[in-house]
Amino acid sequence: MTPAEADRFATYAAAYVHIPFCSAVCPYCDFAVVAGQDHLAERYVSAVCTEIASADPWRPLDAVYFGGGTPSHIDTHLLGRVLDSLSATHGLSAAAEVSLEANPEDFSIERATRLRELGFNRVSFGAQSFDDAVLIGLGRRHVPEDIVASVGAARAAGFDDVSIDLIYGSTAETDESWSRSLDRAEALQPDHVSCYALTVEPGTPFGRSVQAGAEAPDPDIQADRYEAADHAFSDIGLQRYEVSNWARPGHECRYNLTVWAQGEYEAYGNGAHGYRNGRRFRNHRRLDAYIDRIEDGGSPRAGQDRIEGWDAELDRLFVGLRRSVGVSAGPGTDTLLSSEEGRMLTAAGVIAAQDGRLLVSKPLLTDAVHRSVLALTAPNVGDDGDA
């Protein structure tokens, strides 16, 4: 993907829909999810449709992403109702990417076919690993064969964009088991892979056990695993286009590219975050609070931040620098490069300025760059009247 192509997503209109339902909550997960609340799915989807219907109508959407939770966990027709609402309020462009997250244990050829009929054209499986011990350690409820079957079902139903998520660096994993997972992932020939270091978040069961003295993931080991993954994916023609995302050219996730290009996106559902009309906004995270507010005719918004001026420039760098294409030069990149920290990052080979862009050359150190970026202060405009 060329930098120009990547930056063009800034003009996309995208939408995120949150489906919080899961069969069980994974011990590392800190998203807005619920288990054992499937009876609320219908009410919840109605609330989401109400939220969509009351949104400020936009132009036809170029990308829609159903995330979770586990969107594949609820009835397909409920997903269809949401898509109908989106069409009714904003419209869907003819070439829109319509993506959903799915779990291998929820998937079948029937479901895949039904999703295709509804208009979904991209599916992302929470595969996480192809090693039984690692899957058990992560609290997952599928076996490696489920992943193979699910990907096969998606292909058979005509999905041209099939992605798998992998998690590396858990304590049950070894260099060998990771290598085997990568081999099996390669064999599936996915169009796209999202590959994440296991992150121990406070407040999760993993967070609590680490706090109580359990072994935490070793960042050096995770760095090794990341590098192994990058090699493996390159071997099958997947190119890294963001810190944790690899794709066959042309199969990058357009919804995410929109976010990273600082494009605007609607967001619906509990805990959903969006960015529209220059504001980053968020909905109430609790499922019941979200439903109650909508059913009471109120707003599900929990807060919003206006992103403007210098903050918007830093925000552009923040979201954009995770991409391999980096960001185009601007006041933010100039300020960073001329700062002491920018010079150190350059000297350490972490960032590089080239062809009118700023790139993070060592993606595993992106947060170090981000800390420096977010601390930048606006250059003094002076008295030349530009202020």
Place this chain on the structure above:
Amino acid sequence: MTDQSRIRNFSIIAHIDHGKSTLADRLLEKTGAVTEREMREQLLDSMDLERERGITIKAQTVRLDYEANDGQTYVLNLIDTPGHVDFSYEVSRSLAACEGALLLADAAQGVQAQTLANSYLAIEAGLEVIPAINKIDLPAADPDRVASELTGIIGGSPNDVLRMSAKTGEGVDDLLETLVKEVPPPQGDLDAPLRALVFDSYFDAYRGVVCYVRVVDGRLESGDSLRFMATKEVHDANEIGFLRPKAQPVSTMGPGDVGYLITGVKEIDRIKVGDTVTSSRILATDPLPGYDEPKPMVFSGLFPTDGDDFEDLREALEKLRLNDSSLVWEPETSKALGFGFRCGFLGLLHMEIVRERLEREYDLDLVATAPSVAYRVTLTDATVREIRSPQDLPESTERSSIAEPYVKAMILTPTEYVGPIMELATSRRAIVGNMTYLSPERVELDFEIPLAEIVFDFFDILKSRTKGYASLDYEPASYREADLVKVDILLNGQPVDAFSAIVHRDKAQDYGKKMTGRLRTLIPRQLFDVPIQAAIGGKIISRETVKATRKDVTAKCYGGDISRKKKLLQRQKEGKKRMKMVGSVEVPQEAFVAALKVDDEL
């Protein structure tokens, strides 16, 4: 003017926490100097820090009227003494203002080294020393044992040792009677030219410098023109008076009287403790003996964590100096720490107190470098230069020898700890001297030891090896030549001046290894490998490496995470602001402090 035969001037010599301040309070109460309503617990320790640490930093004094059993009213001047080793010159001046001293020991803990050292000062000064045991109400009290220790030091019979509880007041009446009987009255010459001893001074924001004086001979009259014999300055006695404990102006003070003198001088260092005041009309021929200038013995660089606070630090030091003329400093520039001050202190406690006051009372965030001593370096051209900071040590080619200060140290300990203490002392290059038994259970160990070997942590280690039972006192002794080298610590190839140290050659390797090893654990991983080296001259004697960070990235950052991740990273950045940049290496504050505690694993 008071009749000399009715004056009793005395000090209380006691260890920290042995109840001196409480006893002083009881005396104020018993003599009616302070009504109960006015009574504030431990009135004489007025600084917060003193209250907290239970020590007296600046001496204060009070005049009490006591009606004795013989029906006469006596003036008791209680002259408070600072209770710590660092202030021994001040202690000696306070004692010089007295005829008697009460040697007060805790009934459970017994005599401590510093009390012993001060008792020796009192005996040498010819004072009548009255032994007393305090806290006899404690469950662990063993007054018989402590009584024999006391008489072991000053002679006499254990049966004559006073026993009291300042807390309950028991025995305090006996004490008052004993003071009247035993402490000799002053024997000054009223007709001689005025000689008054300045035994303490402090700065008052409204009045300027207030001197505490003891008239030895002649008369001190309000309004007199006075000459300070050491400084040769002439000032008027704007106001003189007694401390009861509130200031009570008087027109005349005669021999034996103790009180205050205000001259209008605003700068504390123009008045020297130990100076003799005489009349500028009729000069005394000789000053009172014993005048000296206390010399700083321990030096440390103080740097503000935030370079913008440099001026605040200077102001704070200047304010502290208003009341502490022994505090000295000069600006110092460190490549690692920026602009700060090389400060000189009388000793370790003095250093600690100043640092604490700066941080607490002036709200400064400081980095303090390893304490150093004053070395005397003989250069190749035979000139001698005193250096107070490792950075100032001339190159080995430019010097022919280095001499370092030794102190005479005295440790009082239960006999069972003699072994561990000897081991500690010899590991610190001490020259072991006498061993004197105060009692079958307690022994006094004397030795000479390089001051540099005790400035870090000697006291802490001594305490931990003796379960807190040993006590230490020291006084400056001589300079001795030693085979000393400067060990530099290099971070990423750049010497970090703040970590340089002058150490004995035999210990250089150890020091280098400990410092590099410790820094490796204290310095967080950076964007690049950070070599940490110890070197003597250009020769590397030890090396460690902090490996570069390999992973510092958020795994997921999608549309839903942006605001939250931004805030998280901003918070992390705030945390990093407390780091000092040393060249291109980020070093946390704690690393400086922790790295300089070199020997705590001993």
